[in-house]
Every structure is written in C-alpha cells, then in structure tokens.
Amino acid sequence: MNPQQESDFDSGALKPYYGKLFPFADMFKWMSYGHDGKHPGCDQSYFGRREFSFTLKGDFYLRFQSYNNVLELENSIKDKCPLKIDIGPVYTVDPAKRHAYAQSDNSVFTPVERELIFDIDMTDYDDIRYCCKGADVCLDCWPLMTVAIKVIDTSLRDEFGFKHILWVYSGRRGVHCWVCDGKARRLTNEQRSAIAEYYRVYKGNENSHKKVSLTGGALHPFLATSYTNVLKDYFEKKLLTNQNLLATEERYEKILSMIPDESIASELRGRWQDNRRSTSAKEDINVVRWEQCKQLLQSGKHKAQGLRRCVEEIVFSYTYPRLDMEVSKHMNHLLKAPFCVHPKTGRVCVPIDPNRCDEFDPTTVPTLFQILEELNNEGLRADVNGAEWSGTSLGNAVRLFRSSFLEPLQKACKEEIERSYNLKLQQSKNSIGW
Amino acid sequence: MEIVRPHSHRNLFSSNDAAPAPTIPLYRSAPPLEVRLEDFESFAIDRLRVLKGISDGLSRGKKPDEMEKLVSELWKVNMRHQHASEVLNKDIISHFVLRLVYCRTEDLRKWFLSMECALFRYRFRFLTTEAQRAIMDEFDITCKAVNIMEFESIKEKLGQVARSMGQPLPTGDAIFYKVPFEDVPELVAGRRVLLSQGYAYVAMNQVVSLVATLFRSQLSKTLILTNSVYICCRKWTSSIREQEKHRLTPIVEALCSSYLGPDFSQPKEYAEISLKDIDQLAKTSFPLCMRHQFDKLKEDHHLKHGGRMQLGLFLKGVGLNLDDALAFWRAEFSKKVGLEKFEKEYAYTIRHNYGKEGKRTDYTPYSCYKIISSTPGAGDHHGCPYRHFSEENLRAALSRMGVNSRATEDVMNKVRNRHYQLACTLTFEALHGVPCDAGINHPNQYFSDSQKILHPKKDSST
Ligand code: SF4
Numbered sequence: 021m022n023p024q025q026e027s028d029f030d031s032g033a034l035k036p037y038y039g040k041l042f043p044f045a046d047m048f049k050w051m052s053y054g055h056d057g058k059h060p061g062c063d064q065s066y067f068g069r070r071e072f073s074f075t076l077k078g079d080f081y082l083r084f085q086s087y088n089n090v091l092e093l094e095n096s097i098k099d100k101c102p103l104k105i106d107i108g109p110v111y112t113v114d115p116a117k118r119h120a121y122a123q124s125d126n127s128v129f130t131p132v133e134r135e136l137i138f139d140i141d142m143t144d145y146d147d148i149r150y151c152c153k154g155a156d157v158c159l160d161c162w163p164l165m166t167v168a169i170k171v172i173d174t175s176l177r178d179e180f181g182f183k184h185i186l187w188v189y190s191g192r193r194g195v196h197c198w199v200c201d202g203k204a205r206r207l208t209n210e211q212r213s214a215i216a217e218y219y220r221v222y223k224g225n226e227n228s229h230k231k232v233s234l235t236g237g238a239l240h241p242f243l244a245t246s247y248t249n250v251l252k253d254y255f256e257k258k259l260l261t262n263q264n265l266l267a268t269e270e271r272y273e274k275i276l277s278m279i280p281d282e283s284i285a286s287e288l289r290g291r292w293q294d295n296r297r298s299t300s301a302k303e304d305i306n307v308v309r310w311e312q313c314k315q316l317l318q319s320g321k322h323k324a325q326g327l328r329r330c331v332e333e334i335v336f337s338y339t340y341p342r343l344d345m346e347v348s349k350h351m352n353h354l355l356k357a358p359f360c361v362h363p364k365t366g367r368v369c370v371p372i373d374p375n376r377c378d379e380f381d382p383t384t385v386p387t388l389f390q391i392l393e394e395l396n397n398e399g400l401r402a403d404v405n406g407a408e409w410s411g412t413s414l415g416n417a418v419r420l421f422r423s424s425f426l427e428p429l430q431k432a433c434k435e436e437i438e439r440s441y442n443l444k445l446q447q448s449k450n451s452i453g454w
Numbered sequence: 455m456e457i458v459r460p461h462s463h464r465n466l467f468s469s470n471d472a473a474p475a476p477t478i479p480l481y482r483s484a485p486p487l488e489v490r491l492e493d494f495e496s497f498a499i500d501r502l503r504v505l506k507g508i509s510d511g512l513s514r515g516k517k518p519d520e521m522e523k524l525v526s527e528l529w530k531v532n533m534r535h536q537h538a539s540e541v542l543n544k545d546i547i548s549h550f551v552l553r554l555v556y557c558r559t560e561d562l563r564k565w566f567l568s569m570e571c572a573l574f575r576y577r578f579r580f581l582t583t584e585a586q587r588a589i590m591d592e593f594d595i596t597c598k599a600v601n602i603m604e605f606e607s608i609k610e611k612l613g614q615v616a617r618s619m620g621q622p623l624p625t626g627d628a629i630f631y632k633v634p635f636e637d638v639p640e641l642v643a644g645r646r647v648l649l650s651q652g653y654a655y656v657a658m659n660q661v662v663s664l665v666a667t668l669f670r671s672q673l674s675k676t677l678i679l680t681n682s683v684y685i686c687c688r689k690w691t692s693s694i695r696e697q698e699k700h701r702l703t704p705i706v707e708a709l710c711s712s713y714l715g716p717d718f719s720q721p722k723e724y725a726e727i728s729l730k731d732i733d734q735l736a737k738t739s740f741p742l743c744m745r746h747q748f749d750k751l752k753e754d755h756h757l758k759h760g761g762r763m764q765l766g767l768f769l770k771g772v773g774l775n776l777d778d779a780l781a782f783w784r785a786e787f788s789k790k791v792g793l794e795k796f797e798k799e800y801a802y803t804i805r806h807n808y809g810k811e812g813k814r815t816d817y818t819p820y821s822c823y824k825i826i827s828s829t830p831g832a833g834d835h836h837g838c839p840y841r842h843f844s845e846e847n848l849r850a851a852l853s854r855m856g857v858n859s860r861a862t863e864d865v866m867n868k869v870r871n872r873h874y875q876l877a878c879t880l881t882f883e884a885l886h887g888v889p890c891d892a893g894i895n896h897p898n899q900y901f902s903d904s905q906k907i908l909h910p911k912k913d914s915s916t
C-alpha cells in the first residue's frame with residue numbers, strides 16, 4: 021500500500037467497506053452457534069455474552085464490547101469504524117456489564133467458551149528463511165504456512181476428531197485457525213495447553229540449547245505421518261531450493277551443526293568446500309548436497325548410532341509448524357476477526373480452504389482498494405441477492421466461508437441443541453415419574 | 455458435596471476391625487464420624503507434613519522414581535496410627551480438615567489441589583492390582599477397554615507410540631482403554647498416547663494418569679464450591695463437642711499460615727519502592743531469575759507472556775505500585791513495539807496483575823516452586839535459571855552477578871543434584887556474606903531478606 025492509500029485507509033476507505041461489504045450476518049450466524057434460532061433449546065443470551073474488542077483510529081482500544089443481535093453489532097461497527105476487530109471468549113455474563121457482577125464473587129465473571137485457536141506467524145521462522153525477514157512474506161517462504169495448515173488441520177480432524185475448522189489469512193504474514201466444534205469451545209485451559217504441547221517439537225528456551233529433538237526408538241505416529249505425508253516433500257521439493265538452504269557456507273554450516281557426529285560433519289564440509297565446480301551445472305546444488313548428506317547419515321554403517329534420526333531432525337527444523345503457544349493455551353486470548361482489513365497491507369483477512377491451501381497466494385489476496393474499485397465499476401447494477409459483495413472479489417471469500425465452514429457448522433449446532441434439549445426433557449420426565 | 459452413595463461406603467470404610475487392605479478413599483463425602491479436637495489438629499498437621507514434603511521434592515526437581523520413594527516414606531512416617539483400623543479414618547479426616555483450611559483462597563486451593571493429586575498419584579502406584587481396579591471401577595474406566603478387533607486394527611500404531619517412548623511393544627493380551635482425549639491432558643501433552651477421532655488409547659501402565667485427572671477434576675469441583683465446603687464442614691465439625699468449638703477457629707488459622715510461609719501478595723507499607731531506585735535494587739537484591747528477566751527487558755525492550763507475569767508479579771510484591779509499574783513497562787516496551795501497541799495489548803495484563811481488569815483476583819507473586827516447575831519455551835526468559843539454563847549460560851550469569859569462582863562451583867554442585875533452591879541460597883550467601891538459614895523459597899523472600907541485610911534500620915520500623 022502506498023502512503024497515499026494508507027492515509028485514505030484511515031480517513032475513509034473503511035467506511036464504505038463496513039457500510040456495504042462486511043458480512044455482518046455471516047459473522048453473527050457463526051458466533052451464535054445455532055442459538056439465533058426459534059428452538060426452545062436455544063440460549064438467547066449466548067451471542068450477547070461474547071466479547072468483541074476494537075482498535076480505533078488514534079489508538080483507542082476498546083475492550084469488552086458486546087451485542088445482543090446482529091443489528092447492534094452492525095451499527096456499532098459502522099459507527100466506530102474500527103481499524104481492527106478482535107474476538108474474545110464467551111463469558112458467564114454480559115462482558116459489558118462485568119463491573120456490576122464484580123462486587124459479589126470474583127468467579128461470576130469468567131470465560132466459559134472459546135474456540136480453540138492457533139496463530140502461526142512468519143516472523144517465528146526468521147532463522148530459517150533467507151528470502152525475506154520480519155513482516156514480509158513472498159512465495160518462497162509461504163510454503164512454510166502451507167505446511168503448517170496441512171499438518172495441523174489433518175491432525176485436528178483425524179486425531180482430535182474436530183470437524184469445524186476455519187483457516188484465515190492474517191492479512192500480512194501468517195495464518196489463524198479457529199476450531200469451532202462444541203467440545204473445542206468448552207476445553208479447559210489445561211486441555212488447550214495439552215493440545216498446544218502435543219504440537220510442540222522444539223525443546224529448550226532462549227537460554228539453553230534450542231532445537232528439535234526427536235528421541236525414542238520411533239517417531240510418534242503423528243510426527244511420522246506428518247513427516248512422510250507433508251514435511252519431507254515440502255522440504256525436498258520446495259524449501260531446499262526456494263531458500264537455497266545448502267548453497268553457501270554460512271547456510272550449510274547451520275545444518276552441519278545439527279549433526280552430532282563430528283566426523284560426518286567434517287567429511288561433508290570437506291566435500292562441499294572444494295568441489296563446487298565438480299557438480300554438474302544442471303543439477304541444483306542444494307539438491308545434490310542434500311542427497312550427499314542423507315546418504316552419509318543413512319548409510320548402513322551409521323544406522324546403529326542413531327544418526328538416521330538426524331535427517332528427520334533437520335527436516336523438522338526447517339519445515340515443522342511453529343505455533344505461538346500462549347495464544348492457544350488460554351481461553352481469554354483475543355484473536356483478529358476474519359474479514360478484517362490489515363491496516364498496513366490493506367489486504368482482507370480471507371478464509372483459506374485447507375484442502376486447496378497449496379493454491380493460496382498471499383500476494384494476490386484482494387485489497388480493500390481493489391474491492392472498492394470493483395464495487396464502483398459494478399455501478400448501481402443491483403444484485404439479485406441484495407448482497408453488494410457478490411460481484412466483487414470478496415464474493416469468493418464469503419462464498420467459501422459459507423460453503424466450507426458456516427453451513428456445516430450451523431447444521432451441527434442445530435442438531436446439538438436439539439439433542440441436549442431432548443435429553444433435558446427426558447430427564448425431567450424421568451424425575452417426575454420417580 | 456455429594457450425597458454419600460451406599461456402595462461407595464464399602465470402599466471408604468471397613469466395618470470389621472482387622473487391618474483393611476490398603477486402598478485410597480476418594481473423599482467424595484465428609485466422614486460421618488465423631489472427631490476429637492486433638493485428632494482434628496494432629497491429623498491435619500501430619501498430612502500437611504506429607505504435602506509439604508511432596509511440594510519440596512517437586513521443587514527440587516526430583517525424578518518420578520525418587521518422588522515415589524519420597525512419598526512412600528512420608529506417608530509411612532506421618533500417616534500411621536497405633537490402631538491399624540484407624541489408618542483409613544485418619545486419612546479421610548485429615549483430608550477434610552485441610553480442605554476446610556485450604557478452600558479459602560484461589561492460591562491455597564491450587565496448592566492443595568496439586569499436592570493432593572500428586573499424593574494420590576503416587577499412592578495409586580503402590581496399590582495392588584485389585585485395589586487399582588476397584589478405583590478404576592469407581593471412575594467407570596474398566597468398561598472402556600478396547601476389544602480385540604479394535605486392538606488388532608491399531609496394533610501397529612500402538613507399537614509405534616510405545617517405541618517412541620522407549621517402551622516394549624504391547625503384547626496380544628495388553629489392555630488399552632479408549633477415553634476422550636480431554637481426560638488425559640498430561641498424556642496428550644507428552645505425546646504418549648495414540649489419538650484417533652477424539653479418543654486416546656491409554657495403556658494399562660498409563661492408567662494412573664487417567665485416574666489422577668479424574669480424581670483432580672472431582673476434587674477441584676468440590677473445592678470451587680467454596681460455600682458448600684464450608685457448610686458441609688461446619689455440619690461435620692458440629693460433631694465436635696460444643697465447648698471446644700471456640701478453639702477450632704484459631705487452629706484452622708494457624709494451620710493455614712504455618713506451612714505456607716508469609717503472604718507476599720500484599721506489599722508491606724514500608725517496602726514501597728519507587729521507580730528511580732529500581733535499577734539499583736535489581737543489582738543488589740533481585741534473585742537471579744528476576745535479575746535475568748530485568749536485564750533482558752532492558753536489552754530487548756520486550757518480554758514474552760510468561761516473563762511479564764513472573765517479573766510483573768514479583769515487582770508488585772516488592773512494592774511497585776500500579777502507576778509506577780505501568781510507567782516501568784511502558785518505558786521499555788514502547789521502545790520496541792511503540793506506545794500504541796503497548797497501551798492496547800500489554801497495559802491490560804499489567805492492570806490485570808494488579809486486579810484492576812478482568813477477573814478481580816489479586817494475583818500473587820510466584821513462589822520458587824511454581825517458577826521451577828514452569829516450562830519456558832522458545833523466546834522465553836522466565837523460569838528459574840538454576841533449573842532452566844544450560845551450564846554455560848548459568849556460569850556466565852553468575853559471574854555477571856558477581857559470584858566468585860569458588861562459590862560458583864558450590865552452586866553448580868547443587869544444580870547438578872537438582873537442588874535449585876539451595877543453589878539460589880548459596881548465591882544469596884555468596885553475594886551478601888551472611889548465612890541464610892531459612893533457605894530461599896520465594897523470590898520476594900530473597901528480595902526482602904536481602905533488603906533486611908542491606909538496610910537493617912528500615913526493618914526495625916515495622
Ligand atoms: S530459586 Fe527461586 S528465587 Fe532463586 S532463581 Fe530460582 S525461582 Fe528465582
């Protein structure tokens with residue numbers, strides 16, 4: 021975004037975005053989890069106990085906003101025109117009225133439901149990407165995010181049994197994940213921590229030796245499947261060459277330092293230092309060197325020494341997802357809402373289809389200005405559905421949100437409400453009978 | 455507390471006078487027993503000795519097998535009774551007395567809960583298979599055994615899990631239990647179970663972890679219902695003779711404070727410190743864990759969540775008031791993330807620590823036990839350096855503090871034996887040239903002991 025656009029963004033581009041395009045109804049349906057229906061089992065207070073937070077122009081930060089219905093939500097957002105919308109947990113009571121309850125017992129105002137969330141940010145990979153640093157991303161490093169989505173999404177579904185998972189582009193350099201199944205929303209902090217830990221392979225902290233350490237006689241099935249189905253291929257076919265991981269001395273030394281056997285490391289170092297020219301020009305130097313490295317580490321004579329695991333450790337170090345653990349561990353962490361616009365890039369936080377995450381390209385995600393322009397070009401051609409966004413590139417994003425996430429979620433929520441209502445009926449009948 | 459179910463009686467009390475086979479009561483209901491006031495107090499103190507011993511063992515970083523030995527010793531020494539038939543009653547009564555004492559504040563509850571669970575866990579290991587089964591039945595676990603067909607279909611993966619932990623492959627007659635993954639957070643966190651479609655497959659030798667979680671959540675629920683605990687216990691203690699009742703309150707009060715050390719949650723008036731002194735105080739009187747984070751904060755202008763909590767609550771404990779605390783964190787963080795981001799993302803936690811936002815609990819500074827058992831990850835600087843630093847880094851940190859090389863060797867020796875708090879005590883002694891007989895149990899105690907030595911006259915004013 022150029023400086024001119026940036027100031028436009030502040031001064032007014034968000035107004036028409038919230039005014040005509042932002043999918044309020046979809047957000048409301050999502051956050052209601054079926055309680056917006058007419059069924060007697062619906063909890064009408066549910067949506068109103070959810071915390072929203074806004075970052076406003078001039079750096080005001082509003083926490084503990086809450087709304088009883090979609091109209092209130094819509095009016096408030098249109099009115100305040102926040103640069104960023106964050107979503108917090110569902111509390112025991114309406115968060116806006118928390119002070120009224122605070123007098124009595126401090127356990128009255130406390131979070132009771134919260135999606136299980138994950139935040140993966142490219143800056144956490146800065147030590148293993150050489151294409152860009154910090155806030156930038158490009159197509160050479162984005163595969164790291166693709167790997168993260170594949171590994172975590174598969175495990176959440178197959179191992180933890182979750183079904184309603186939403187992946188969202190964070191607008192700049194990462195992805196967010198929202199796990200929305202009822203049982204995910206009701207996890208305790210301890211259970212959330214356990215899941216986050218399950219995904220952690222890095223041991224150590226800033227003040228001891230930090231590294232991937234895979235011990236034991238075999239890899240846990242989760243790590244083994246992730247390795248064979250995702251990590252290995254992405255490492256060998258994409259990241260190795262994209263990032264030129266073995267092309268220069270500085271870079272290959274980093275990998276050599278991960279080999280515990282000094283004699284193998286120095287043998288490789290020797291070969292790589294003086295045979296640059298002998299490698300044929302048409303083969304990529306990274307690929308050639310990786311083959312040599314693997315061959316030496318996996319050759320028969322080293323098998324017994326546990327060095328085979330070293331190949332896997334290298335691959336894990338350069339590909340395995342790095343989660344911001346704190347975000348996932350606590351119920352009351354806030355996370356940016358989907359469909360927000362990133363104030364620095366102007367890009368919309370659009371959903372990502374995990375089944376087609378390979379095709380996702382962060383550099384072509386629609387920006388606010390692009391969408392507004394499309395809207396202008398559309399002119400006054402009224403849409404049959406009445407939705408202004410449907411003719412813009414935001415349309416695809418909203419349609420994906422509905423078809424792959426919202427509709428199946430709503431169906432499941434209605435069934436769950438029905439089920440627990442019937443159960444309660446049954447119980448009260450029984451107790452009368454007795 | 456729940457109504458006593460007739461069949462759980464069978465487990466809790468043995469009617470005949472012969473020594474009952476050892477079992478662990480599940481403490482589901484207060485005992486309908488006459489309790490003598492003397493027993494009330496002495497049983498509770500005996501049990502506290504056990505819990506305190508466990509707490510010390512854990513904070514020294516003892517390994518599971520060492521803990522097992524320790525717990526069995528502690529139990530044998532403290533929880534016996536001259537009448538074998540009374541052992542079980544002593545167990546139950548002492549538990550309920552401590553519940554009454556420890557249900558009063560969030561921190562006491564937490565401590566009690568984790569120590570009781572640790573105790574339960576080690577005791578469970580000593581039980582006979584039948585006794586273990588009886589407890590598993592109480593928690594409805596036995597019926598969740600995996601059948602042969604299912605076992606065959608996942609055998610290979612179960613083997614993979616076993617090998618990943620360096621354990622032998624499960625044999626054909628191995629029993630696995632299929633339970634919701636939510637019930638075994640500890641096994642999930644350690645990647646020690648196979649997960650599939652929301653279920654965890656728990657091996658027989660891991661059942662202790664499952665039972666302990668269920669025990670914990672049962673106990674935790676009853677502790678949270680503070681009022682009902684009070685009511686229930688009051689009803690129960692009404693069996694104590696009327697004229698002795700007035701003696702009960704002081705006993706409970708004494709029990710409560712005697713074993714947990716002084717309360718650091720409320721800064722003492724005289725200990726109020728001001729922002730301008732803080733750099734100096736960090737040099738002279740902060741324990742290494744706080745000193746390290748303080749230096750890192752000044753260097754990076756940032757600390758991750760765990761560090762902000764640990765250092766922030768410590769500073770609150772030494773007497774930095776909310777406004778100064780905000781100014782302190784703002785000065786550093788704004789250099790890195792800017793003022794705006796500080797105000798909207800970080801200021802909240804600081805106010806929160808002082809109980810001004812969100813849940814209105816007044817957070818207490820972390821004890822050594824809590825810090826030592828934390829698990830700092832990548833980018834984190836919190837934790838206890840004696841426990842969490844590599845040897846190299848610890849040596850460097852000690853020399854920056856000004857510990858001489860001979861003292862450093864003594865410290866490293868303690869560290870190697872995993873006596874982290876003793877290592878910290880030696881550091882304190884080396885830097886202050888004065889013995890610290892009580893040992894270091896709390897970073898705020900380190901601070902106040904240090905201040906007492908450096909400014910003896912201030913102390914007499916209190
Ligand atoms: S022993 Fe306690 S005070 Fe000393 S460094 Fe460790 S946690 Fe801090």
Ligand SMILES: [Zn+2]
Binds near residue numbers: 156158160162
């Ligand atoms: Zn890049």
